[in-house]
Amino acid sequence: MIYAVGLLSIVFLALAIMVIVRVQKILKGVNGEESDDYAVNVNANAIACLVFLILGTIGAVWSFMSSRAYFLPEAASKHGKVTDELFWFSMGLLTIACVIVNVLIFYFAWKYRYVKGKQATFYPDNIKLEVIWTVIPMIVMAALVFTGYRAWTDIMSDAPQDAQVIEIMGKQFGWQVRYPGVSDNKLGAFNFKLINDTEGNVFGIDLSDEASFDDFTNSSEMHVQVGKPVLLKIRARDVLHSVFIPHMRVKMDAVPGMPTKFWFIPEKTTDQARADLGKPNFDYEIACTEVCGQGHFGMRLRLIVEDEYSFKKWMAEQKPFLTEHPELISKVPDNLKAKAAKYIPAVEAPADSTVAQVQTVGIGTASIK
């Protein structure tokens, strides 16, 4: 609330500027100094320049201080810490430049305001000055390019061999996640022509590839292990999407027909983050940042960072895609059916009613066709 009041006060400050301008104008009118049409309200505008400079600086500092609390918390990934540091360093440098330049602009505007009969200084060029202010930005830019380049090449380098591979696929409107499974730790092949929403094959998983038998999928959350590199294999099946994990400083487009990737090392578990932030309901989230249609603003996926034990436990609990959709055994080539069989829940013991249901639905759809 205090925050809102403060913000509104900026509006009033702006209005105050207007009032000052008006008052000055009236005063000038009374004095009758500036009867000529050529230069009107000189002092009023000169003062407004100064007022803008002072109030603007106060407003900028104050608004920054009061907004800081709502910025994203410290990066929860290794590379994120680097880019954050680089960001705030650059920001600091640029703020200095911004302040200097704006002070000069408005100070000069005030200081050298029109005075009738005053002679301006004829000063058309100065090579030395030009060289100075070409070279200084050049050096600063070179420094920024160098640090940025190093960070960028590190981030974009190949993922470590031991990285946990996770596939994330964007669709209208939600994220789908696929894990390579616990048995072979290898993502099975996919083909967009095999995608069939009614049969449940949202990914287009190719069941003629035995690596896909133990793959499991999820459409609401992604689990990763703290401290272990994660390699996201990113794709989209309809239009462009973009994987954005704000707390991890991760972003990469999901492109139909062109798989992309991004790897990062999460450094803080969800539990730890909850404790640090004092928010028991805090969650890492994955959002979409490439406009993809009506539901673009709601493509949420929870990201859960946990310790090795919990992660392994969660992995072990997940049911492979094939187990979830046993009717798809028909898509498995005959020579691999034996291998696939162990992922098919035993028919004689349909303890899991959902599986049974899915089966019926599957059969039902098939018969309609």
Added chain:
Amino acid sequence: MSAVETILAPQVQAQEHEHEVLPFWRQYIFSEDHKIIAKQYMISGIFWAILGAGMSVLFRIQLGFPKASLGWLKPLLGGWITETNNLDPNFYLALVTMHGTIMVFFVLTAGLSGTFSNFLIPLQIGARDMASGFMNMLSFWFFFVSSVIMFYSIFISTGPAAGGWVIYPPLSALPQAHPGSELGMTLWLVSMTLFIISALLGGINYITTVINLRTRGMTFDRLPLTIWAFLITAILGLISFPVLLSAALLLIFDRHFGTSFYLSEIYIKGEALPNVGGSPILFQHLFWFLGHPEVYIVLLPALGITSEVIATNSRKPIFGYHAMIYSMIGIAFLAFIVWAHHMFVTGMNPFLGSVFMFLTLIIAIPSAVKAFNYITTLWRGNIVFTPAMLFSIGLVSLFVTGGLTGIILGNSALDIQLHDTYFVVAHFHIVMGAASAFGFFAGVYHWFPKMFGRMMNQTQGQIHFWLTFVGIYLIFFPMHYIGIAGFPRRYYQFTSFDFTKSSFADLNMFISIAAALTFAGQFIFLWNVFYSIFKGKKAPLNPWRSSTLEWTTPVNPGHGNWVGEIPAVYRWPYDYSKPGATEDFIPQNVPYSQTTESNFPHETALIAEEKNMLPYSPNDQFRTEAH
């Protein structure tokens, strides 16, 4: 033919032109006169600006007051207000898309460049009109048809294009992906195709006119910086717009003729499409090959206008005239090789990202030079706060403030987090949107007396400036914070995510209020313009005591601009406050032989050459018509 006849001939011709009376529709509607065409562009630009900015207020209402009941907008928006009295999410996307398209192309390209390149090029270089008046007319009318189609698309039942102003396929290519990709997108593409034709016809004309029709003595290093800016802008447009045309054509093929330039491996609405082998990234490369130069197409004319206005109203020569030209050329060259900095996280090869980061950050250098040169021009000047001058000063401030965050975004490592967040929105609205709009305002305030022969109200103009300037900062400065907090752009609402739903609701509300007020402030300008056209005080010949050629024409220049001979040019356009001179400005057409008291030694040496000056302009179009 003897020399005497050659001299007399143009005068005779000029006389004949004075008496030529065209019917109303030839004089004011299908006019070939650059001044009328400029005004046509200006009026259309203002119309589009009201519409485009008005749309932004609409979606700011949604962003600032997501829970508000918008039933009161039903008379205006009809079915786009849902039964629960909310804004339709699809229409929200249509609004941001149309806002971007309208502002970038119809307002800041056509409205700014179209108005001032047309108006100022012939007047400032000393030409009767554009090289081809007919092509110029054609350019406007292509733009007009393009406008009509775009305007029509707003009212169709599926809504206008809605995939963002960048219209990335596959979203824009697949009608089943979004209602905005149906007829609205087709109309967008047709409209933009016509727009590009218009831009090319205009651009060729600007370039040809500047190169061929300069009056005697108007060498390239005596051209006002406005003309340099318009020339470079036109060259940028000529090279980059055809690439957008190709991108649009391929998209039309993909949409209607079953090709797969941008489409591959797509499953949508329960169906796997047959398209394979295309690449959505190809479109992005083609689009941004125009899209980035486009930033400078809208900004450079504004910077040119600013150069002229700041020099005139500081009563000082522009500092570093040559450095200004070189930096504009530098910016223009670099503009073509930085496009992929919009694509760092599209999955493009990271090595390319490094290259484009390097090239992008170089562009900061000529930009910095320009900013410093403006500031030095203010230093020890005698600054007259005309509304045009205030807008120019404001432009420099915005150019610097907004440009600096570009250094962050151009850094590929930092762009990972900030790409497509409100940080980007804040950045480009300040540096490209607001700065260019300020250039437009400065131009209108400064050249209004030449356009309409009347003065605008200066006090109203100053109030308009402060309202707009403070408003722009209030809107876009806090937007950086929202971007740093990771808020993605083009979101209908922020309630779906924990990281967005519990913060900055009040700041978003504040921004929306500031936007609405700033928008309302523009009506002061509108009033001022339309009132002054009819009721403004009659303008003197040279109200700003400026030294460029346009102020040597009659108050209301007729067809051909000058009565009799076009003046000759003897000096550069920035002889303000020259030591020893009787006035604080010396017009370009005053020979050095008449200003012996203020000449520098190298200028005194030029007096000897003055007798070689032709008695008529060899490029005078009226004169060539005589033969």
